[in-house]
Amino acid sequence: MTDIQAKLKEIGPFVEGADDNLLVCRCEEVTKGQIRKAVHEGIFTLEEMRRYLRSGMGLCQGQTCGKMVKSIIASELKVSPSEVVPASSRAPMRPIEMCILAEDGGVSHE
Amino acid sequence: MERIENHPILGETPKRKKVTFSYDGKLLEGYEGEPIAAALKAAGVMAHRYTAKKHEPRGIFCAIGRCTDCVMIVDGKPNIRTCITPLEAGMVVQTQYGVSAKPDA
Amino acid sequence: MKIERYDMIVIGAGPAGLSAAIEAAKKGLKPIVFDENAKPGGQLFKQIHKFFGSKEHKAKVRGFKIGEELLDEAEKYGVEVILDATVVGLYPEKEVTVKVGGSVRHYKGDAVLVATGASENMVNFEGWTKPGVIGAGAAQTMMNLHHIKPGNRILMLGSGNVGLVVSYQLLQAGCEVVALADAAPRVGGYGVHAAKIARCGVPFYLSHTIVRVEGEDAVTGVVIGQVGADWKIIPGTEKHFDVDTVCLAVGLSPMSQLLKQAEVKMNDTKGGHVPEIDRYGATSVPGIYAAGDVSGIEEASSAMIEGRMSGASITCYLGYMTEEERDARIEELENQLETLRQGMFAPKNRGKLVEKTDEGIDVSMNLLNKGFVADDEIERFPGVTHQKGIHPVIECTQNIPCNPCQDACKMGCIRIGKNITSLPAIDEEKKCIGCGMCVASCSGQSIFLVEEDVEPGFGEVTMPYEFLPVPEVGDKGIALGRDGKEVCKAEVTKVRCAPVFDHTNLLTIKVPNDMVMKARFYKKEA
Numbered sequence: 001m002t003d004i005q006a007k008l009k010e011i012g013p014f015v016e017g018a019d020d021n022l023l024v025c026r027c028e029e030v031t032k033g034q035i036r037k038a039v040h041e042g043i044f045t046l047e048e049m050r051r052y053l054r055s056g057m058g059l060c061q062g063q064t065c066g067k068m069v070k071s072i073i074a075s076e077l078k079v080s081p082s083e084v085v086p087a088s089s090r091a092p093m094r095p096i097e098m099c100i101l102a103e104d105g106g107v108s109h110e
Numbered sequence: 111m112e113r114i115e116n117h118p119i120l121g122e123t124p125k126r127k128k129v130t131f132s133y134d135g136k137l138l139e140g141y142e143g144e145p146i147a148a149a150l151k152a153a154g155v156m157a158h159r160y161t162a163k164k165h166e167p168r169g170i171f172c173a174i175g176r177c178t179d180c181v182m183i184v185d186g187k188p189n190i191r192t193c194i195t196p197l198e199a200g201m202v203v204q205t206q207y208g209v210s211a212k213p214d215a
Numbered sequence: 216m217k218i219e220r221y222d223m224i225v226i227g228a229g230p231a232g233l234s235a236a237i238e239a240a241k242k243g244l245k246p247i248v249f250d251e252n253a254k255p256g257g258q259l260f261k262q263i264h265k266f267f268g269s270k271e272h273k274a275k276v277r278g279f280k281i282g283e284e285l286l287d288e289a290e291k292y293g294v295e296v297i298l299d300a301t302v303v304g305l306y307p308e309k310e311v312t313v314k315v316g317g318s319v320r321h322y323k324g325d326a327v328l329v330a331t332g333a334s335e336n337m338v339n340f341e342g343w344t345k346p347g348v349i350g351a352g353a354a355q356t357m358m359n360l361h362h363i364k365p366g367n368r369i370l371m372l373g374s375g376n377v378g379l380v381v382s383y384q385l386l387q388a389g390c391e392v393v394a395l396a397d398a399a400p401r402v403g404g405y406g407v408h409a410a411k412i413a414r415c416g417v418p419f420y421l422s423h424t425i426v427r428v429e430g431e432d433a434v435t436g437v438v439i440g441q442v443g444a445d446w447k448i449i450p451g452t453e454k455h456f457d458v459d460t461v462c463l464a465v466g467l468s469p470m471s472q473l474l475k476q477a478e479v480k481m482n483d484t485k486g487g488h489v490p491e492i493d494r495y496g497a498t499s500v501p502g503i504y505a506a507g508d509v510s511g512i513e514e515a516s517s518a519m520i521e522g523r524m525s526g527a528s529i530t531c532y533l534g535y536m537t538e539e540e541r542d543a544r545i546e547e548l549e550n551q552l553e554t555l556r557q558g559m560f561a562p563k564n565r566g567k568l569v570e571k572t573d574e575g576i577d578v579s580m581n582l583l584n585k586g587f588v589a590d591d592e593i594e595r596f597p598g599v600t601h602q603k604g605i606h607p608v609i610e611c612t613q614n615i616p617c618n619p620c621q622d623a624c625k626m627g628c629i630r631i632g633k634n635i636t637s638l639p640a641i642d643e644e645k646k647c648i649g650c651g652m653c654v655a656s657c658s659g660q661s662i663f664l665v666e667e668d669v670e671p672g673f674g675e676v677t678m679p680y681e682f683l684p685v686p687e688v689g690d691k692g693i694a695l696g697r698d699g700k701e702v703c704k705a706e707v708t709k710v711r712c713a714p715v716f717d718h719t720n721l722l723t724i725k726v727p728n729d730m731v732m733k734a735r736f737y738k739k740e741a
Contacts, residue, residue: 029166060176101319113363114364117362118685
């Protein structure tokens with residue numbers, strides 16, 4: 001388990017970057033700066049990032065940005081991308097309408 | 111954008127049935143069964159939607175239904191992936207603003 | 216809740232999934248294949264180029280034809296393919312949930328093969344979300360499936376095989392490729408693919424990446440710049456291009472989320488998140504298998520073999536084949552796979568600079584840096600000779616797994632030998648009859664027929680030509696060199712378009728005889 005306080009101390013304070021306005025998650029419109037800042041607020045894993053900023057939680061489910069978010073977290077934490085804890089995979093793996101999901105396992109009852 | 115009528119490897123493009131559909135109130139022509147996005151591209155439409163937060167234009171990106179950037183409002187239903195939804199005669203296609211058909215919503 | 220049971224469930228009807236289902240169905244299994252797309256075949260139907268390899272890998276057959284053959288075979292053996300069927304969940308007990316139409320169906324397989332393929336990687340830069348910035352796969356989908364030009368003026372980012380092949384296909388579709396850029400210092404894909412577009416005049420900008428894309432509601436321009444050692448743009452190196460489309464071909468990643476959900480042991484590698492599999496394609500969860508790009512990115516040819524291997528393994532796992540039979544089949548397929556994994560582009564060489572060919576010849580650095588072999592480099596390769604009369608000149612200068620040219624020449628002029636990654640060599644003892652079969656058989660379009668003296672002062676060059684309109688005899692134009700620059704005036708003297716050439720037309724041009732080793736493309740005079 002990462003010692004968050006120690007790690008935050010090690011990586012130092014958040015410093016604004018020239019490309020912080022660059023969009024990373026196209027679906028939820030999350031920028032590089034937001035992700036970098038979140039790391040300095042103690043968000044170190046992809047799973048946490050998804051919950052915190054909704055990056056990778058839109059219609060494409062992180063298909064496009066997953067790798068980029070990972071590398072931004074890694075570079076902010078000064079570790080290799082393979083050390084960043086990936087997000088878990090769970091159903092539904094693709095966007096699905098709530099009405100379809102609700103009917104799963106038989107017709108729903110009022 | 112131009113359609114390819116004759117291709118050095120694929121030969122002549124098969125004849126398909128022309129249909130009319132509406133795009134933001136205008137009547138456009140396309141081929142039945144082709145993706146809505148293809149018909150729009152042939153008509154020169156690039157921006158399919160404007161995003162919810164930053165109101166930025168988006169269009170075709172992956173063209174295989176994964177990135178969901180090309181979604182529009184089709185027959186009143188939002189978030190329809192136009193790159194994989196076949197065109198039908200009389201379809202009503204609208205630019206999507208956020209998840210609505212109106213810019214200010 | 217209803218659960219339907221099947222022997223074998225395959226997720227993904229691409230080259231790997233279909234091959235696996237066919238292999239198993241041949242032995243009496245009744246596999247069911249789910250695919251989220253409206254058409255089966257995965258990405259094969261967008262591949263309009265001739266494939267590499269040898270006969271057993273269906274070399275020199277175009278990708279979409281291989282797709283058609285697979286579908287025919289699947290039908291013949293009774294493979295059930297369910298389309299528009301999105302698998303939304305896979306569980307360790309081999310339960311699969313599938314969205315079909317407006318409902319979720321539940322299936323349980325005695326064995327499940329995950330063959331979900333890959334998704335495209337993306338890079339972000341200022342303006343990367345603007346309409347007109349598209350994936351290379353999107354370009355292929357638009358032009359090769361839906362018969363629509365992805366753009367008129369296009370910049371391609373990425374010099375791997377996808378970037379190179381798609382650039383060529385864009386030219387074939389009638390688009391202009393204004394430049395090909397890659398942040399890497401060297402061309403990543405096959406040199407022959409690069410040479411094909413370089414001689415059409417597409418400039419290569421290695422060590423360059425996109426600074427920004429311009430435009431309001433659609434792309435109107437792009438700025439690229441040279442990257443320094445720190446991967447940052449070197450100020451002052453920016454170049455602007457007027458384009459309406461920017462195409463991204465920056466690699467693929469396995470779409471392995473379903474495997475992860477099924478609690479399969481995964482490895483995080485440079486090439487993405489991949490399942491740990493054994494030689495049979497089995498994952499750490501009994502009965503769950505993986506094949507094709509989802510288990511590591513390779514070519515479609517490899518995916519088909521991996522699919523067959525998993526198909527055979529599952530057949531044995533379910534008791535339809537003995538272990539001895541399975542092992543014999545696996546060994547046979549492993550050998551096929553191994554031949555594809557040899558040469559300079561073998562998985563073990565990924566990212567490495569290979570400076571010498573297996574034959575000990577210096578690799579063309581110009582090819583790696585600019586996309587074409589320089590005139591003074593070409594002479595050192597064994598496919599390039601000078602002879603009296605007509606003879607083939609083979610500009611295949613890297614060890615890639617491919618050998619159709621050897622069989623194409625009935626006169627025995629071309630030698631590759633048993634090792635299909637060896638460079639083709641010319642046997643000067645054998646007499647070329649100028650049939651052109653080698654030219655059309657070369658998937659890399661790297662073979663030319665050259666005759667130095669057809670009349671005083673003039674010689675002829677025959678080249679592969681896959682563009683429209685096909686020039687006519689008597690047409691006058693210019694000959695372009697390997698670098699795509701004008702070398703001399705040229706006249707079309709022969710055009711051959713036989714069905715056996717499979718759309719690779721043979722175009723013969725007459726040029727001054729000191730130009731026969733330089734002229735490699737023909738352009739009608741503007």
